[in-house]
Amino acid sequence: MKKLSKLYLAIVFIFLYSPIVVMILISFNAGESTAHMTGLSLRWYRQMLSDDITLNAFRNTLVLSSVSALVSTLLGTLASVGISRIRKRRIRNAVKNVTNLPMVNPDIVTGISLMLLFVFTAQALGRESALGFGSLLIAHITFSLPYVIMSVLPKINQLDRSVPEAAMDLGCTPMQSFFKVELPFISPGIVTGLIMAFTLSFDDFVISNFTSGASFETLTIHIYAMIKKSVKPGIYALSTLIFIVVMTLILVYNLLSSRDRRER
Amino acid sequence: MSNRRNLAAYPHIVWSALFIVAPMLFVLYYTFTDGAGDPTLENITRIGTSNYLLIFLNSLCMALIATVICLVIAYPLAYIFSRMRADTQSIMMVLIMLPLWMNFLITTYSWMTLLEDTGIINTLLGYIGIGPLHMINTPGAVITGMVFCFLPYMVMPIYSVMAGIDPRIIEAAKDLGCSDRDVLFRVVMPMSISGVISGITMVFVPSISTFYISQKLGGGTFQLIGDTIESYFTGTAINFHFGAALSMVLMIMILISMGVMNRFGDENEERGLLK
Numbered sequence: 001m002k003k004l005s006k007l008y009l010a011i012v013f014i015f016l017y018s019p020i021v022v023m024i025l026i027s028f029n030a031g032e033s034t035a036h037m038t039g040l041s042l043r044w045y046r047q048m049l050s051d052d053i054t055l056n057a058f059r060n061t062l063v064l065s066s067v068s069a070l071v072s073t074l075l076g077t078l079a080s081v082g083i084s085r086i087r088k089r090r091i092r093n094a095v096k097n098v099t100n101l102p103m104v105n106p107d108i109v110t111g112i113s114l115m116l117l118f119v120f121t122a123q124a125l126g127r128e129s130a131l132g133f134g135s136l137l138i139a140h141i142t143f144s145l146p147y148v149i150m151s152v153l154p155k156i157n158q159l160d161r162s163v164p165e166a167a168m169d170l171g172c173t174p175m176q177s178f179f180k181v182e183l184p185f186i187s188p189g190i191v192t193g194l195i196m197a198f199t200l201s202f203d204d205f206v207i208s209n210f211t212s213g214a215s216f217e218t219l220t221i222h223i224y225a226m227i228k229k230s231v232k233p234g235i236y237a238l239s240t241l242i243f244i245v246v247m248t249l250i251l252v253y254n255l256l257s258s259r260d261r262r263e264r
Numbered sequence: 265m266s267n268r269r270n271l272a273a274y275p276h277i278v279w280s281a282l283f284i285v286a287p288m289l290f291v292l293y294y295t296f297t298d299g300a301g302d303p304t305l306e307n308i309t310r311i312g313t314s315n316y317l318l319i320f321l322n323s324l325c326m327a328l329i330a331t332v333i334c335l336v337i338a339y340p341l342a343y344i345f346s347r348m349r350a351d352t353q354s355i356m357m358v359l360i361m362l363p364l365w366m367n368f369l370i371t372t373y374s375w376m377t378l379l380e381d382t383g384i385i386n387t388l389l390g391y392i393g394i395g396p397l398h399m400i401n402t403p404g405a406v407i408t409g410m411v412f413c414f415l416p417y418m419v420m421p422i423y424s425v426m427a428g429i430d431p432r433i434i435e436a437a438k439d440l441g442c443s444d445r446d447v448l449f450r451v452v453m454p455m456s457i458s459g460v461i462s463g464i465t466m467v468f469v470p471s472i473s474t475f476y477i478s479q480k481l482g483g484g485t486f487q488l489i490g491d492t493i494e495s496y497f498t499g500t501a502i503n504f505h506f507g508a509a510l511s512m513v514l515m516i517m518i519l520i521s522m523g524v525m526n527r528f529g530d531e532n533e534e535r536g537l538l539k
Contacts, residue, residue, distance in 0.1 A: 005344045009356075012341055016363050019374035019412065022384065023366070026377070035377050075276050082273025095273065098280050101288070104465060104522050106473030108490050109511045112497055113287035116294055116504065142283045145276070150462065151424075158428065192424075199364055205476070210497060223369050224476075231373060239370045246365045250358050 020243065027236035034231050044237035054238060057222040061202060064133070064218060068140035069198035075141070076148025076197075077190050081178075083149070084156045103146040111210035114139045118211065131213030139211040140201045147200060148193035155189035156182070291515075294508035307509035316492070320513070323489040326403065327472035330410035334467045335460065337411070338418035342459075343452065345419075346426035357423065360416050368413045372480050375412065379405050379481070401483030409477040410470075417466035425459030426452060461525055469518060489514055 030039035048054055079099070086092040102110045114135070122130035159182060167177040205220035212221055219238075226235055298304045311317070345356045363371065378384050379399040389395040399405050429452065437451045475490030482488075489510065496507030 018378060019371040020366055022374040022377050023370060078272040079276030098284055101284050105515055106469050108473045108493055109515050112511055113291045116290040117287040120290055138283055203364060203367060205369060220367055223367060227369060239366060243366060
């Protein structure tokens with residue numbers, strides 16, 4: 001059984017990582033092809049790191065994902081606390097169902113519905129275009145929210161109600177009981193929500209495709225535009241760099257948190 | 265106390281009204297109007313009279329297959345993870361999440377390199393005397409791409425529910441005479457239904473509406489509903505009104521299937537152990 005599950009893990013991970021391995025290999029290609037290696041070189045890395053448009057798109061994506069992840073985590077955590085305390089089942093379900101719409105709805109529908117809202121509003125206000133950083137940020141917060149709530153709300157529901165009540169019986173104010181008892185208990189859910197919101201936003205292409213304008217280009221939009229023309233290993237070089245940065249961050253985070261655990 | 269805590273949900277409710285409900289109303293508005301803003305039903309009737317129904321059916325089949333494959337792969341995976349040491353568990357989840365950080369435009373393109381007739385897989389197969397197999401531009405290639413892109417979304421919710429199961433419950437089941445098999449089928453499975461349901465939602469919806477994967481790995485040999493909708497919003501033949509109508513139909517189709525699923529899930533949850 002042990003061996004069988006190890007073999008199974010190996011197969012799944014080969015499946016999940018083979019495109020990434022291909023990407024990394026070809027990013028070192030000396031030639032212009034993305035299908036065949038003709039030698040090793042760093043030319044695509046040099047080219048990417050001197051390309052202002054790409055670097056700018058990368059910066060834009062970082063700013064957008066961070067802001068949208070923070071705002072949606074804050075809104076979503078507050079919302080989860082509120083939703084869990086709505087007594088009337090019908091109202092609670094109504095709020096939950098509306099919240100889940102962007103998750104249940106295909107991204108493409110969320111994207112075009114927001115696009116129609118922005119386009120219509122711009123027309124009504126007589127502005128040329130409402131699509132830019134603002135529309136992207138609104139869109140990203142909106143589609144991240146249900147994922148944050150989905151990770152936080154079950155944690156709140158898992159918490160035995162009598163625990164915060166006990167804290168209050170022992171003299172905590174409701175606020176203290178929330179910050180000292182409930183928040184530490186639900187914090188893994190909040191962290192998961194934050195990471196998910198950031199990942200989704202960083203990786204999003206579909207909704208951004210419909211809600212971004214010419215004034216603010218994210219990385220995925222930039223990559224899509226590049227792929228439409230012709231694919232050079234340069235894009236792979238860029239993705240490899242992102243991959244390495246992300247992997248380092250996650251490793252550092254894991255090391256820190258495991259040391260943290262040991263110290264306690 | 266409870267009244268004041270309700271207030272916490274208000275910013276979110278306002279946000280939802282402005283950016284979830286209102287945009288939906290705009291989809292409705294565009295669906296039932298023409299270019300001049302006059303009311304019309306033509307956009308809806310056009311869907312029923314042409315090959316659009318076939319496109320819908322095609323997309324539905326592909327998405328169902330991809331979802332089932334994801335579930336079959338993810339469920340044992342999540343179970344294996346949930347029984348590992350805590351440290352290993354978090355490393356495994358990081359490894360599952362990492363591919364999500366790679367832009368799917370890029371990884372889909374990598375899959376092209378892998379699946380091509382003269383691609384990497386066929387080269388490798390050639391060494392052991394098999395093939396070449398024709399894989400690119402087939403429905404199988406598109407489904408491979410979908411499973412790759414959406415598998416982590418199936419693993420995450422199932423794993424998090426399984427990891428949340430109190431180990432004492434499993435111990436208790438064993439004390440009461442359950443075998444490992446019984447533990448899996450009679451304790452873990454009923455308790456993980458909610459994770460499975462969110463996993464199915466998270467895979468099925470993006471699968472049925474994808475438009476990039478099918479273009480690249482399907483090679484334009486067949487059109488999915490996502491491709492069709494996108495072409496009316498960003499392509500050369502822009503028609504917001506007909507595009508909105510197609511999205512409406514897609515949305516209703518998904519909402520109905522999810523409604524059925526959630527009803528099924530609620531019933532199961534109420535019969536569960538920890539409610």
